[in-house]
Amino acid sequence: MDAAHFISILIQASYFVAAVLLILGIKRMSSPVTARSGIQWAGVGVLVAVIATFFHHGGPDRILIENAALIFAAIALSTAMAWYSGKKVAMTDMPQMVALYNGMGGGSAAAIGASALLGAALSGSPEHALTVTQKVLAVVGALIGAVSFTGSLIAFAKLQGWMDKTFRFNGQQAVNGLCFLAAVVLGGFVVYQMQPGAIVLFFAAALLFGILMTLPIGGADMPVVISLYNAFTGLAVGFEGFVQQNVALIIAGTVVGAAGTLLTRLMAKAMNRSISNVLFSNFGGGGQAAAEIKGSMKPIEADDAASLLYLAEKVIIVPGYGMAVAQAQHKIWELSQQLIKRDKDVKFAIHPVAGRMPGHMNVLLAEAGVPYDLIADMDDINPEFPNCDVAIVIGANDVVNPVAKTDKSSPIYGMPILDVALAKQVIVIKRGKGTGFAGIENALFYQDNCKMLYADGQEAANKLIAGLKAVDGGGGH
Amino acid sequence: MIDGFLALYLFMLAAFTGHEIISRVPVILHTPLMSGSNFVHGIVLVGAMVALGEATTPLQQVIGFVGVFLGAGNAAGGYVVTERMLEMFKSSKKPAAGEGK
Numbered sequence: 001m002d003a004a005h006f007i008s009i010l011i012q013a014s015y016f017v018a019a020v021l022l023i024l025g026i027k028r029m030s031s032p033v034t035a036r037s038g039i040q041w042a043g044v045g046v047l048v049a050v051i052a053t054f055f056h057h058g059g060p061d062r063i064l065i066e067n068a069a070l071i072f073a074a075i076a077l078s079t080a081m082a083w084y085s086g087k088k089v090a091m092t093d094m095p096q097m098v099a100l101y102n103g104m105g106g107g108s109a110a111a112i113g114a115s116a117l118l119g120a121a122l123s124g125s126p127e128h129a130l131t132v133t134q135k136v137l138a139v140v141g142a143l144i145g146a147v148s149f150t151g152s153l154i155a156f157a158k159l160q161g162w163m164d165k166t167f168r169f170n171g172q173q174a175v176n177g178l179c180f181l182a183a184v185v186l187g188g189f190v191v192y193q194m195q196p197g198a199i200v201l202f203f204a205a206a207l208l209f210g211i212l213m214t215l216p217i218g219g220a221d222m223p224v225v226i227s228l229y230n231a232f233t234g235l236a237v238g239f240e241g242f243v244q245q246n247v248a249l250i251i252a253g254t255v256v257g258a259a260g261t262l263l264t265r266l267m268a269k270a271m272n273r274s275i276s277n278v279l280f281s282n283f284g285g286g287g288q289a290a291a292e293i294k295g296s297m298k299p300i301e302a303d304d305a306a307s308l309l310y311l312a313e314k315v316i317i318v319p320g321y322g323m324a325v326a327q328a329q330h331k332i333w334e335l336s337q338q339l340i341k342r343d344k345d346v347k348f349a350i351h352p353v354a355g356r357m358p359g360h361m362n363v364l365l366a367e368a369g370v371p372y373d374l375i376a377d378m379d380d381i382n383p384e385f386p387n388c389d390v391a392i393v394i395g396a397n398d399v400v401n402p403v404a405k406t407d408k409s410s411p412i413y414g415m416p417i418l419d420v421a422l423a424k425q426v427i428v429i430k431r432g433k434g435t436g437f438a439g440i441e442n443a444l445f446y447q448d449n450c451k452m453l454y455a456d457g458q459e460a461a462n463k464l465i466a467g468l469k470a471v472d473g474g475g476g477h
Numbered sequence: 478m479i480d481g482f483l484a485l486y487l488f489m490l491a492a493f494t495g496h497e498i499i500s501r502v503p504v505i506l507h508t509p510l511m512s513g514s515n516f517v518h519g520i521v522l523v524g525a526m527v528a529l530g531e532a533t534t535p536l537q538q539v540i541g542f543v544g545v546f547l548g549a550g551n552a553a554g555g556y557v558v559t560e561r562m563l564e565m566f567k568s569s570k571k572p573a574a575g576e577g578k
Contacts, residue, residue: 015523022517023494029513029563030502036563039513043556046520050552053526067530067538074529074542075522078549086557097558098512101519105551108521111544115528115537122534133480149547230515233551234495237521238488244524245479251491252520258495259514263507352504359507366565377504 007055014052015248021045022252026259032372049248050075091367092324095356096159099226102233103152106145109236109253113142114203116243121194132191134243139187141239143206148232150210155226158214159356167215173280179209213279221278223357224267228275231260263358270352272404272415297433300451302460305427306467312389314345316381318420319365321355322395322430328457329368332394335461336370338468348374349381349391349418351399382419391423393444394457395430401442412440426450429460509566512559519552 025042028034054068082101089097116138119128130138157163183205189198217225234256241249268275309315317336323329336346348370354361362375376384385391393400400420403410420426421444428445430452444450453460479487502510525548529541 018520022520023498026495026510026514026517027498029510029559030498030506032503032506032566035506035509035566036560039509039516039556039559039563042513042517043560046516046522046552046556049520049523050526053523053530056527056530064532067532067541070538070542071526071529071545074545075526075549078546079553082550082552082554083557086554086561089558091562094508094512094558094562097554098508098515101551101554101558102515104547104554105515105518105521108525108544108548108551111540111547112521112524112528115532115540115544118540119531119533119537122536131480133484227511230511230518233521234514234518237518237524238491240521240524242479242484244527246524246527247479247487249520249524250479250484250487251494252517254488254491255495255498256514256518258492259499260495260511262496262499263511263514267507350504352507355508357508357511359505359509359511362505363508363562363565366562366567372505372566375505 011052011056014048015246018045018049018052019248019251021048022248023255026255091364093160094363095223095226095360096156098357099152099155099159099222099229102226102230103149103156106148106152106229106233106236109145109233109240110142110149110203110206112240112244113138113145113236114199116240117142117190117194117199118196121196121199130243135191135194137239138243139190139202141236141243142203143183143187144232145236145240146203146206147210147213148229148236150207151214151232152210152226152229154211154214155222155229159222172212172216176209176212179205179212183209217278221271221273223353223360224264224271224273224275224278226357227260227264227267228279231257231264234258234260267353267358270358270416272412295446295448297445297452298450300427300453302453302455302463303467303470305451305453306464307471308390308425308427309339309344309392309464310342310468310471312344312425314384314388314390315339316347316349316385316388316391316420316423318349318351318391318393318396318400318418319354319361320351320394320396320399321361322397323457324355324361324364324395326395326431326457328394328461329364329370331458331461331465333365333368333370335465335468336374338465342468342472346374347376347381347384349376349378349420351378351396351418352416354396354399378416378418385419385422388423390425390427391420393420393426393428394460397442398440400444401440402447403440403443406443410440420444421447421450424449427453429453429455429457431456505566509559509562512555512562516552516555516559519548519555522548522552524548 022045028038186202238253402421404415404417525544532538
């Protein structure tokens, strides 16, 4: 066995180890106890593969030193930037960072496709030639990757507040459809006839389609879109892995593609939307006509609310994204600790789409120090609301709106909600009287058992803590 | 050469694996998991390195450079944010010090 052959086997073995570590890593990330070691295992997997690839020789032993230097420079530069931005980003801004990094992966997959296609088109040498299957998957992977790339960048810009939330014009669907059609036709032509000009046009159409497709989607639907693009990037990586005949890429990419598709469906289901509905309808940013609701909103002072909490045995806190925007999660946890000290049964109820991504709220609460076993999912906590003395709603709105169960004409009808309305007493902490993301009046606020505490989240929590201490002299028991 | 039905089997098995792994995940881990799976497809960096390594024309070098740059960002950024999120998850039942290390 000569040296080159030995190195080649070593590289293949490294890729195999990497694939195993990546799958085990995702597996471990699916339980809170092992999650952290999961990302570390996956990290080792990618590191092993990257180091092995440095020894990969381009075809017949002639990697250019120049190329090796370029690889090193690109990795160093990009890693430094991504590492820094990833360390610095606030937990509330996590969704757009995931979108950004995901988009980069999609772009990378598209670049692999472009390189393979142009390499085959421009050089006549058989070593660059691609089989028909390779051509088809290079084109499909590049299309998906390019859409994920520009689409994710738009999603990032929107969530970061750099861009108007929605951008719509008449006949938009038709324009988008034509753009998609153009990309597909050009892609087909590229497979049929490897022409450099057609390849460039194909990529232009694919990149443009990613932008057009994402522009009309509103902020509320962004989590589903980010998750969808995550699955897209996975698939693109899998397909380009086939083009390069790299099994580690095929496996890791396809696993993420399938897992991401399932995750996207779970999210869309939690929001009572189908994926096509998210992509092709105009719900996400629009305001609906408010339904007539009888009754009035009843305000409550913080001291009275504190007394209610003091007398309660079971308290459920329902946080929404508004709480995170007000940076009130630390104060809310402090309030919860005060309640726990007074022997109250305190739980946090999380709607699947609370925050900007499913599970985002859990991350924000975890950051504030809330142990995960105090945090309950919707299905587990809903039966407990009728026995709950006081439910505190802070920064959540649509996900506790009972019209989702009662009013068939409501746009959120059918969406699963937290049954806060069934609690004996509800305190809603809210800055003003505005409506939620969906622009729908909340019937809960008008119920007899519901009191409104108008205040900023942090301020309200502070006052409630002070009020609790005033009732019993501050010591608990 | 992996082609034809062998490739099809590979895609099929990998897809089932992904589906199986995710289907038992509690909602509290959805965001870190999306972020973690985002890191996993950062393995694309390896493909981009090969593409740039085999580049013979300036055009391919530029495309390869962009590919490696984007892929490295995917991997590095994805790792850092996922690790930061998961670091924070702890249980009230156990002392925080013995967690996940």
